[in-house]
Amino acid sequence: MIDFVSQLPILMIVLPLVTAPICVLLGGRQLTYILALIVAWCVFAISLACLIQVNQSGPIHYEIGNWKPPYGIEYVVDALSGFVLMFVSFLGAIVLTYGKASIDKEIPHSKHYLFYATYLLCMTGLMGMCITGDLFNVFVFLEISSLSSYALISLGKSRRAPLAALQYLILGTIGATFLLIGIGLLYQMTGTLNMADIAGRLDVENGGRTLLVAFAFMTIGLFIKMAVFPLHTWLPNAYTYAPSVVTAFIAATATKISVYAFIRLIYGIFTPDFAFNTQPLDSALLAMSLIGIFIASAAAIYQSDVKRLLAYSSIGQIGYMLLGIGLVSVGGLAGGIVHMFNHALIKGGLFMAIGCFALRIGSVKLDDLRGAGKTMPWTSLAFTIGGLGLIGVPLTAGFISKWMLLTSSFEAGRPQVAAMMLVSSLLAVVYVWKVVETLYFADPSDAAAKAKEAPMSMLVPLYVVIAATVVFGVWTDWSAGLAQQAAEFLFTGAKQ
Amino acid sequence: MIAQMDIGQALGLYNYWVVIFLMMTGFYMVIARGNLIKTIIGLNIFQTSVVLLYVTMGKVKGGTAPIMPLDVGHGHGHGHDSHGHEEAPHHAADAADHTMLQHPLSGRVGEAEEGPASSVVDASGHFTGISEPSVQLTGFEDAAHSHADTAHQAAEAIYSNPLPSVLMLTAIVVGVATTALALALTVRIREEYGTIEEDEILEMDRTA
Numbered sequence: 233m234i235d236f237v238s239q240l241p242i243l244m245i246v247l248p249l250v251t252a253p254i255c256v257l258l259g260g261r262q263l264t265y266i267l268a269l270i271v272a273w274c275v276f277a278i279s280l281a282c283l284i285q286v287n288q289s290g291p292i293h294y295e296i297g298n299w300k301p302p303y304g305i306e307y308v309v310d311a312l313s314g315f316v317l318m319f320v321s322f323l324g325a326i327v328l329t330y331g332k333a334s335i336d337k338e339i340p341h342s343k344h345y346l347f348y349a350t351y352l353l354c355m356t357g358l359m360g361m362c363i364t365g366d367l368f369n370v371f372v373f374l375e376i377s378s379l380s381s382y383a384l385i386s387l388g389k390s391r392r393a394p395l396a397a398l399q400y401l402i403l404g405t406i407g408a409t410f411l412l413i414g415i416g417l418l419y420q421m422t423g424t425l426n427m428a429d430i431a432g433r434l435d436v437e438n439g440g441r442t443l444l445v446a447f448a449f450m451t452i453g454l455f456i457k458m459a460v461f462p463l464h465t466w467l468p469n470a471y472t473y474a475p476s477v478v479t480a481f482i483a484a485t486a487t488k489i490s491v492y493a494f495i496r497l498i499y500g501i502f503t504p505d506f507a508f509n510t511q512p513l514d515s516a517l518l519a520m521s522l523i524g525i526f527i528a529s530a531a532a533i534y535q536s537d538v539k540r541l542l543a544y545s546s547i548g549q550i551g552y553m554l555l556g557i558g559l560v561s562v563g564g565l566a567g568g569i570v571h572m573f574n575h576a577l578i579k580g581g582l583f584m585a586i587g588c589f590a591l592r593i594g595s596v597k598l599d600d601l602r603g604a605g606k607t608m609p610w611t612s613l614a615f616t617i618g619g620l621g622l623i624g625v626p627l628t629a630g631f632i633s634k635w636m637l638l639t640s641s642f643e644a645g646r647p648q649v650a651a652m653m654l655v656s657s658l659l660a661v662v663y664v665w666k667v668v669e670t671l672y673f674a675d676p677s678d679a680a681a682k683a684k685e686a687p688m689s690m691l692v693p694l695y696v697v698i699a700a701t702v703v704f705g706v707w708t709d710w711s712a713g714l715a716q717q718a719a720e721f722l723f724t725g726a727k728q
Numbered sequence: 729m730i731a732q733m734d735i736g737q738a739l740g741l742y743n744y745w746v747v748i749f750l751m752m753t754g755f756y757m758v759i760a761r762g763n764l765i766k767t768i769i770g771l772n773i774f775q776t777s778v779v780l781l782y783v784t785m786g787k788v789k790g791g792t793a794p795i796m797p798l799d800v801g802h803g804h805g806h807g808h809d810s811h812g813h814e815e816a817p818h819h820a821a822d823a824a825d826h827t828m829l830q831h832p833l834s835g836r837v838g839e840a841e842e843g844p845a846s847s848v849v850d851a852s853g854h855f856t857g858i859s860e861p862s863v864q865l866t867g868f869e870d871a872a873h874s875h876a877d878t879a880h881q882a883a884e885a886i887y888s889n890p891l892p893s894v895l896m897l898t899a900i901v902v903g904v905a906t907t908a909l910a911l912a913l914t915v916r917i918r919e920e921y922g923t924i925e926e927d928e929i930l931e932m933d934r935t936a
Binding site for chain 2: 368371372375379382383386391392394395397398401402405406408409412413416419420
């Protein structure tokens with residue numbers, strides 16, 4: 233009898249991976265939905281169990297097939313990956329719970345079983361990227377999640393959806409291939425693919441040009457997947473034309489996982505000393521993220537499509553996470569990590585609210601949303617609370633992470649960065665207010681006047697997420713506390 | 729570093745030059761071509777260059793495919809399967825057995841009268857070829873020694889690193905999946921817009 237508890241890390245990956253083809257074999261709309269839903273929540277329960285175990289007894293190392301690392305592939309759940317796994321699986325599960333009515337409306341019924349299978353695959357890929365301790369495995373899981381998200385995006389009703397998916401595919405593949413080149417060069421230098429083993433063998437002081445090239449390729453590759461400002465061009469179209477459920481899921485998770493992989497890359501392999509002292513990555517990150525925050529937020533103000541508006545806001549928010557990494561301090565890194573979590577909740581919640589509008593009004597253009605606050609009060613309220621979180625108003629989750637980033641930028645002796653963060657929040661006020669004003673204070677459009685409130689099946693999960701953004705804005709033990717632990721873990725690990 | 733590299737070295741790295749050439753060709757096609765199919769082809773070339781990069785880094789000079797040679801299983805010394813000049817002494821020993829077998833055999837073939845000549849000649853050729861070193865056997869112990877070494881080397885032959893090739897099998901699968909998905913999307917784009925020129929599609933979106 234195999235010890236069940238010790239097998240939890242692999243179950244987290246295998247369960248959705250195996251269920252995906254089962255969904256395809258089963259076919260049928262309701263059955264596959266229930267199956268996918270059960271599996272998604274199981275994965276969340278497992279990741280929660282793993283996180284609790286990590287907090288009690290330290291990192292979990294799972295050797296696949298009992299092959300000892302570095303020969304075999306190793307799965308590692310530590311403070312950081314456990315935290316990320318937890319919120320990714322939570323959002324995966326809650327978005328799926330919320331999505332039934334929206335999926336029914338936006339995706340042809342004959343394709344539903346394929347949709348659920350692809351959704352599970354996407355979740356597998358994202359979780360796998362997070363849990364694996366093997367560098368090549370990261371690439372494989374990145375491609376699993378990417379390929380399935382291209383397919384998911386192309387399911388959008390708009391005829392522009394396939395082109396948006398293809399554009400994402402082209403850029404995403406270039407990014408993934410860059411990562412692959414970097415992995416190859418690292419392998420060439422060390423002869424191993426296990427991340428911890430590479431870190432032990434890599435001579436970062438005398439790595440020379442190969443090391444530099446590997447670092448550059450992997451950084452740029454991940455930047456493309458993260459949609460960092462100059463490499464963001466795939467994101468607005470992909471988020472705008474994807475089905476609402478897909479947008480909510482991908483916007484909440486996909487880019488964060490790439491940020492996570494980037495943190496792992498710097499702290500787990502190349503060491504912060506190489507990235508920030510030998511190479512000027514910290515200044516580069518600060519510059520890129522600040523420019524990105526300003527340009528993306530300004531672009532968001534001028535959008536007439538709310539989905540596109542939020543997509544540009546996402547590009548800006550990625551900037552805050554990178555800002556945290558670029559500050560090179562425990563506080564900054566913790567701020568970045570907790571912003572990953574908070575932004576996942578906030579953006580997930582906002583896109584879920586948008587999905588409700590899309591269901592009842594049939595459009596997410598600002599013009600059509602006019603006056604929806606009267607006919608869809610609950611959805612509008614949820615959007616407003618989420619929007620406040622996006623700005624970073626006190627008592628919302630967004631405030632916590634921005635506060636952490638602010639204080640650590642003062643500590644790092646960069647008050648100008650803090651000042652620019654505050655100014656950039658004003659831009660967020662403008663674009664969030666623009667939507668809120670349209671919802672509450674404009675004359676109702678025809679569609680909005682006829683709309684009725686979204687069904688409970690969507691509202692309840694929506695409010696779970698929105699409530700979470702408020703809860704984690706007040707009670708920070710779990711979010712900020714865990715992020716702080718993770719950041720300390722990374723820093724001490726790096727010093728060894 | 730490049731300054732120190734002489735032409736011989738630069739040419740010796742020709743695999744890497746090919747990799748870079750392919751990579752840049754593919755990358756350029758992706759960026760510069762507006763036709764979706766050409767973009768996808770470019771993407772494919774770009775991915776393939778990485779396959780070559782990995783396979784090149786796994787190649788060991790003089791290395792062979794990591795497949796266990798047959799005679800390793802037979803143990804040392806029995807040079808029967810590997811034909812080399814140094815192995816002649818043992819061949820001679822084996823040949824002694826063969827003569828016992830071949831004599832009655834050739835005799836039988838000869839009696840059958842069906843194309844016997846060639847096989848007899850073969851057999852006799854075998855004899856002459858072996859009888860020469862068998863004479864030397866007593867005098868040349870070195871030959872026997874060197875034979876033992878080669879058998880050893882056969883067991884510990886130089887192999888190329890198989891891991892990069894295995895990794896690339898995965899990458900090729902990923903590449904195939906990417907291409908398939910990209911082509912499927914292109915089909916749908918063409919159904920929607922009636923063209924696969926990116927400029928025309930964007931123009932149609934702008935006016936629509």
